[in-house]
Amino acid sequence: MRVPLTSTKRAALVATLVLTALTVAVTPASARVLKKETWLSKTTITEYFPVPEWWFVGKAISTPGLSRASKVDWLYSARGVSMEGDGIGMDGQKYHIASVGSSGWITARGKRARFGVGGVFAPFWRGTGYWKNSRGAVTFPLQSGGWYAGRGKRFIRPKDITFAEGSSRPLRYYRSVAVDPKLIPLGSLVYAAAYESLNGDGWFRADDTGGAIRGRHLDVYRRAPDSSTESGQYLTGQRIFVVPKRRISAYLKAARSSAGRLPVPPATLSRGGSTAGGDYTASAQPRTGGVRAG
Numbered sequence: 001m002r003v004p005l006t007s008t009k010r011a012a013l014v015a016t017l018v019l020t021a022l023t024v025a026v027t028p029a030s031a032r033v034l035k036k037e038t039w040l041s042k043t044t045i046t047e048y049f050p051v052p053e054w055w056f057v058g059k060a061i062s063t064p065g066l067s068r069a070s071k072v073d074w075l076y077s078a079r080g081v082s083m084e085g086d087g088i089g090m091d092g093q094k095y096h097i098a099s100v101g102s103s104g105w106i107t108a109r110g111k112r113a114r115f116g117v118g119g120v121f122a123p124f125w126r127g128t129g130y131w132k133n134s135r136g137a138v139t140f141p142l143q144s145g146g147w148y149a150g151r152g153k154r155f156i157r158p159k160d161i162t163f164a165e166g167s168s169r170p171l172r173y174y175r176s177v178a179v180d181p182k183l184i185p186l187g188s189l190v191y192a193a194a195y196e197s198l199n200g201d202g203w204f205r206a207d208d209t210g211g212a213i214r215g216r217h218l219d220v221y222r223r224a225p226d227s228s229t230e231s232g233q234y235l236t237g238q239r240i241f242v243v244p245k246r247r248i249s250a251y252l253k254a255a256r257s258s259a260g261r262l263p264v265p266p267a268t269l270s271r272g273g274s275t276a277g278g279d280y281t282a283s284a285q286p287r288t289g290g291v292r293a294g
Contacts, residue, residue, distance in 0.1 A: 034184060034244050037251055041239045043216040045192060047232025048178065050086040050094060050167070051079065055228035058148070059141040061129075065098055065162030072140050073148075075163065076129040078105070079228075082161075083123070085168050085210075088224070096168035101161030103127035108149075110136045115212055123212075129158040171207055171221045174199040175269065178208035178219035187245035189265050190218065194235055203265045206245075 051074070058073035074080045074087060081087040086096045105113035105123035110132060113123035125138045131152025133139040139149040169176075177190055184190065188206045196202040204220065213219050218240065222232060241263060243251045252270055255262040 033182060034188070034242055036244065036247060038242050039239060040216055040242060041237075043192075043218060043238045043240045045194065045218045045220060045233065045235040045238050045240075047220045047222045048084050048210075049222050049224040049232070050088050051081060051084045052088045052224050052228075053090045056080065057142055057144070059143050063163050064158050065164055066095070070095075070163075071143065072129060076126040076158075078123045078125065081163065082126045083212075085208075093165065094167050095163055095165055097161070098164035098168075099160065099162045101126075101128065101159060103159070103161065106130075106138065108138055110138055116214065126161065128156055128161060131155050169208055173221060173223050175204055176207040176221040177204040178210040178213045178221070179206040180214050180217060181206075181209055183215060184242055185245050189243040189245075189248060189251075189269055191241040191243075191263050191265070192218065192238060194233075194238055195220065201266055202263075203269055205269045 053071055053074045056071040056074040056077075056079075058071045058077075060069035061072050061075075063070040063075060068089070068091075070089065076082050081095065081097050082100070086094060089095055104127045105115075106125055106127045107113050107120060107122065108124040109120065111121075112127075114121040115123070130138045131140055131147075132154045133147075133150040134153055135150075137149055139147050139152050141147055141152070174195065179186070179188070179190070184206050186206050186209070190204045190206055191202050192204065193202050195204070204218070208219070208221065210219055218238075220232075225232060243265070248270060251262075252264070255264045
């Protein structure tokens with residue numbers, strides 16, 4: 001359903017874009033692929049979701065790969081589809097980024113972004129699909145007229161980046177998590193006690209990846225918040241339990257005979273199928289970012 005943007009929503013989103021650029025990110029940790037059941041301490045947990053286009057304030061422009069016009073900040077900003085991976089258009093349909101291209105990320109000042117640093121170095125926009133103002137900083141035309149950060153002097157046209165219809169992966173809300181596959185193999189089961197009250201048992205499956213998900217960092221897939229000013233939970237210092245994909249069968253036998261000493265994952269996750277049914281298969285196109293990329 002099409003949701004109109006009020007002046008309050010516009011102000012809130014502009015403020016959120018600024019906060020995104022100033023957020024201190026998760027510090028990457030050195031990682032080694034887990035081969036057996038392991039408790040990991042000092043883990044950061046964030047959340048991501050298919051981001052609604054009606055949250056955004058930019059003017060609609062042509063969308064590479066699609067025969068539709070989309071709000072420019074929904075496509076290319078660090079709060080949009082380029083970072084979250086998936087989005088919900090003004091028409092209520094799902095869309096995703098099909099090819100991330102080679103442009104990388106830039107800061108609000110138009111400089112190359114640096115993940116894991118935060119502050120003025122945090123990613124604000126894709127390195128394409130934006131206008132440079134007189135200072136070389138990122139700006140873009142607003143749906144209501146005018147410009148985000150001063151009139152644009154030069155347009156950096158999108159190249160080798162495309163979008164497509166539908167979802168990027170068969171993910172389930174509060175059951176799928178994005179992980180660093182250099183630490184947690186895709187298909188592994190992950191237990192986080194902090195989420196027991198939200199999904200009933202705290203268990204997830206590592207179904208996704210993200211360019212900003214590094215080391216001891218989980219990104220929980222969830223429904224979009226009610227407001228554009230919300231970006232979900234940000235938990236630090238969490239202790240999680242990981243069962244690598246190859247160890248799931250052996251772990252289940254041990255857990256079911258442990259008389260409650262080991263947490264037992266739900267059957268819907270432990271059967272080894274994808275969250276949407278069938279055999280688990282990693283997508284060829286991983287998600288490109290994370291809710292709090294730095």
